[in-house]
Amino acid sequence: QDSKKVLIVYYSQSGSTQQMAQSIYEGAKAVEGVIATILPIDKVQEEMLLESDAIIIGSPVYNANIAPAVMEFINSWPFEGKPMKNKLGAAFSTGGGISIGEELVLQNLIQAMLIQGMIIAGGDETESAFGASGVTGEAPFDKKELDEIFLKKGYGLGKRVAELCKSFN
Ligand SMILES: Cc1cc2nc3c(=O)[nH]c(=O)nc-3n(C[C@H](O)[C@H](O)[C@H](O)COP(=O)(O)O)c2cc1C
DSSP states (O other), X not given: OOOEEEEEEEOOSSSHHHHHHHHHHHHHHXXXXXXXXXXXXXXXXXXXXXXXXXXEEEEEXXXXXXXXXXXXXXHTSOOTTOTTTTOEEEEEEEESSTTSSHHHHHXXXXXXXXXXXXXXXXXXXXXXXXXXXXXXXXXXXXXXXXOHHHHHHHHHXXXXXXXXXXXXX
């Protein structure tokens, strides 16, 4: 059986969503027989999307919405013939404050992937049921590094998606 390919893609202006992406990558690559790749959205080529078995997408919260660059990225995906259908998808986000958009962004990313016909997975715990999200600007989480509590959700999401990928044929 060929190795399964998990692609982790993100947009990040100030590095927090990138930190979350990195923890997801660590979780995914810990699974044997899975090739994990991590890339900012502007480096993703269509061919990479098409050859991936799973795509995990991350966006910062911008005015309680997906960052426009991430939405543009998803809007650019091929749709004719639904080539993304039945790929596994998952979402992550970081937001400045608690409950001012993180969850909305996860939901919107999930909905966009469902339009593409993808199969959606959440994280490995109830606390990451819609994907992995983290708070970056409100106390006590207003530190340079993303808090361990959020990085752990990211790791668990990456690992779960990679394991699910392996169990799919
Ligand atoms: C234009 C703009 C709008 C934002 N709107 C929100 C918001 O509505 N809710 C929120 O929680 N954070 C908001 N933030 C904060 C970012 O989501 C937060 O700092 C995030 O962690 C940045 O991710 P990055 O470091 O990967 O760029 C906003 C930031 C910017 C630049």
